[in-house]
Amino acid sequence: MQLYRNNIFEKYNVRVLGTPVQSIIDTEDRDIFIDKLNEIDVKTARSRAVTTMDDAIAAGLEIGFPLIIRAAFALGGLGSGFADNEDELRALAERAFATSSQILVEESLKGWKEVEYEVVRDCYDNCITVCNMENFDPIGIHTGESIVVAPSQTLSNREYHKLRQIGIKTIRHLGIVGECNIQYALDPVSEDYRVIEVNARLSRSSALASKATGYPLAFVAAKLALGYGLFEVKNSVTQTTSALFEPALDYVVVKLPRWDLGKFDGVTRQIGSSMKSVGEVMAIGRSFEEAIQKGLRMLDTGRRGFVANRPEAPVTNAQVDKLLSDPNEERIFAINQAFELGYTVQQIHDLTKIDLWFLQRLSTIFEMGQRLLPLGDGTAPEKALLAEAKKLGFSDMQLAAKFYGENNLRTSELRVRKRRKELGILPVVKQIDTLAAEFPAKTNYLYLTYHGTENDLAPETEKSVAVLGSGVYRIGSSVEFDWCGVNAIQTAAAEGYKTIVINYNPETVSTDYDVSDRLYFEELSFERVMDILDFEQPGGVILSTGGQIPNNLAMRLHQENVPVLGTSPERIDEAENRHKFSSIMDELGISQPRWSELSTLEGVFDFVGKVGFPVLIRPSYVLSGAAMNVVSNNYELETFLKLAKEVSTEYP
Structure with missing residues (x-):
């Protein structure tokens, strides 16, 4: 916008491709945006854009409380919040002015549904909506902090088509070329709506929508920016349809955010209109129940569903x-x-x-949990119950804990797995094809589900290598692992191997449909990795480029005779297990701090009595110092030991 206003593009005869700069200004400047939408009778939230504190107070009193205060030209809800009175308005405005010269004082639509449509338009005025997504949480919680479901599950047919129509009308009027998204607030008790904003660019939602629908938004947007029409561009995922085609889905996608608030002292844990999440996961299933339970496990916070x-x-x-x-x-x-x-x-x-539909689905999962009663040692779960639980997204480990208790979970998980396979309760491999399986598709973008009777494709027949991804972004582990994984994939492909990727993070390159020969958008749990390896039978598995989650699976895969490439799982275990690692140091005569692996609190106090404070607590098999703490008194010692045990449940 600065280059445009200073006539730099004109001076150097540079053409901006795709969406015109004026359209970007029209969507980013709130006053202009509201005027533009008023021209076509599209409703927006009552709002004032202000540049001084006095104007903010005046605008707030005119619109009336409750209000939402937002910084203009900001990302991730930066500097936003809700005000119920003048004091709160003043405090929020002060904070918002610290990040932007213009702030927005708007009527609060808290409690309304938040819905988003991804819209694509070409220079010939062809316009389609690619994906509509719905927030599990109502307005008031930022999309990046909310669970997001695609396609929307709770809109009536009328509501869906009304919002779609408004989206297309708005994007045409704004003159966007390429891809954008439009966000709505929808009144749950009437069909009243407000357009919250239009992002005249690809956003994080677009990345999610691309991977949720199998429609390559960035690829298509780039082609449209170069002047192609939608009818001239092929959908590179299906390889059979043109890009002028609205995807049809026969599955449901759930995105969940991950927070690492535990890494900070004194942070407020409340979530709201400003984003605090540091990563996200995407789960695919044939029912909301299956997808949400998968997603909760993918967050890798120790929850089983x-x-x-x-x-x-x-x-x-x-x-x-x-x-x-x-x-x-x-x-x-x-x-x-x-x-x-x-x-x-x-x-x-x-x-x-939260909409009753979502709560009803969660209630169904809860009720199944109540039906999963403990079994005697020699008793096996019955087929009908097991099959129903698997369709509702229960993992083998979740079932093992319910049937046989928390002790020896690994053994009882294998027991449930064995029983399930004996009964023929196996997941099937399904393709994401954007055609709801109406037409044949060539896609190798895959997920597993228990709602199905046959696989959409046969196992890979040529020599292949599986690469396990790094899972969810978190503080201490991010894009660097994905870089390693993608390089491993590219190297294996260059050496003539077919490549199979298992990962579930929509923000990464490894989950792009064209990086590997087969992409399984799936959990990195022992159960799911083994399901895929049983089906594909690859020549080997690469763990070492995926960071902590694949490393934690090393020994379990080894025990199932999976060919792990590179460092042997036994050697990985010697490096990761504090006790074994320390013994090797002793053997080699290498100095190390005095340490003790302790299971009782008395033993801990005894050891500390010998070495004195401060001491360091560190669990085995963790990354980036999770639950690692320096402690200097008995109270801290008890508190942090408890935390360390929660993080490293299976290791000393």
């Missing part, structure tokens, strides 16, 4: 009410706790404003 692993510390109704109405990052598990306390779906809806 929606239903609690083990009885948590008892919570009171007042605590649950607070968690539901003023949510933090644990809010989905607070819904499970509410069900345990006997809350109805309607009561939870009244507190959270």
Whole structure:
């Protein structure tokens, strides 16, 4: 925008391709944006763009409380928040002015549904909507902090087509060429709506939409920017349809954010209109229940799904009410706790404003959890119950804990797996083809589901290598692992191997449909990796480029005779297991700090008595110093030992 306003493009005779700069200004400057939409009778939130504190107060009093305050020209909800009175308005405005010269004072639509459409338009005015997504949480929680579901599940046919029509009308009027997204607030009790914003660019939602639908948005947008029409561009995922085609999905996609708030002292854990999440995962299933449970495991926070692993510390109704109405990052598990306390779906809806449809689905998972009763040692689960639980997204480990208790979980997980395979309860491999399987497609973009009777394709017949991805981004592990994984994939391909990738992070290159010969958008759990390896039978598996999650699987895969390429799993275990590593240091006569591997608190105090404070607590098999702490007194020692045990449940 600065180059445009200073006539630099004209001076050097440079043409901006795709969306004209004026259209970017029209969408980013709130005053102009509202005027543009008023021209075509499209509703926007009552809003004032202001540049001084006095104007902000005046605008707030004119519009009326509650309000949302937002910084203009900002990303990730930076500097935003809700104000219920003048003092809160003043504090929020001060914060927003620190990040932008213009701030927006708007009517609050808290509690309305938040819906988003990805829209594509070419220079010939052909316009399609590629994907519509719906936030699990109502307005008030930033999209980046919310669970997002695609395609939308709770809109009526009328609502869906009304918003689609408004989207196309708006994008045509703004003159966007390429790809953009339009966000709406939709009143849950009427068909009233507001357009919140249009991003005249690809965003993180576009990356999610591309991978959710199998429609290559960035590829198509680049072609359209060069002047091609949608009818001239081929959909490179299906290789059979043109890009002038709205995807049809026969599955549901759920995106969940991951926070690392535990890494900071004194941080407020509440989530709201400003984004705090550091990564996200995407899960694919044939039912919402299957996808949400997969997604909760993919976050790698130690949760096995929606239903609690083990009885948590008892919570009171007042605590649950607070968690539901003023949510933090644990809010989905607070819904499970509410069900345990006997809350109805309607009561939870009244507190959270989450749509009844989603809560009903979570209630179905909870009820199945209640039906999974402990079995005697010699008893095996029956077929019908096992099949139903698998369709609702329960993992073998979740079932093992329910049937046989928390002790020796690895053994009982293998027992459930063996029983399941004996009964023929196996997941099937399905393609993401954007055609809802109406036409044949050539795509190798795959997921596994228990809602199906046959595989969409046969196992890879040529010599192949599987590469395990790094999973969710977190503080301490991010894009660097994906870079390693993608290089391993490219090298294997150059050596003449077919490549198979297993990963589930929509933000990474490894989950692009054209990086490998086969992409499994799937969990990196022992169960799911073994399901895929059983099906594909690759010549070898590369773990070492994926960071901690694949490393943690090394010994288990080794025990199942999986050919791990590179460093042997036994050697990985010697490096990762503090006890074994230390013994090797002793053997080689290499100095190390005095240490003790301890299982009882008495033993810990005894050891500390000998060496004195400060001491360092470090679990085995963790990355980036998770739960590693220097402690200098007995109180800290007890607190941090508890934390370390939660992070490294299976290792000393």
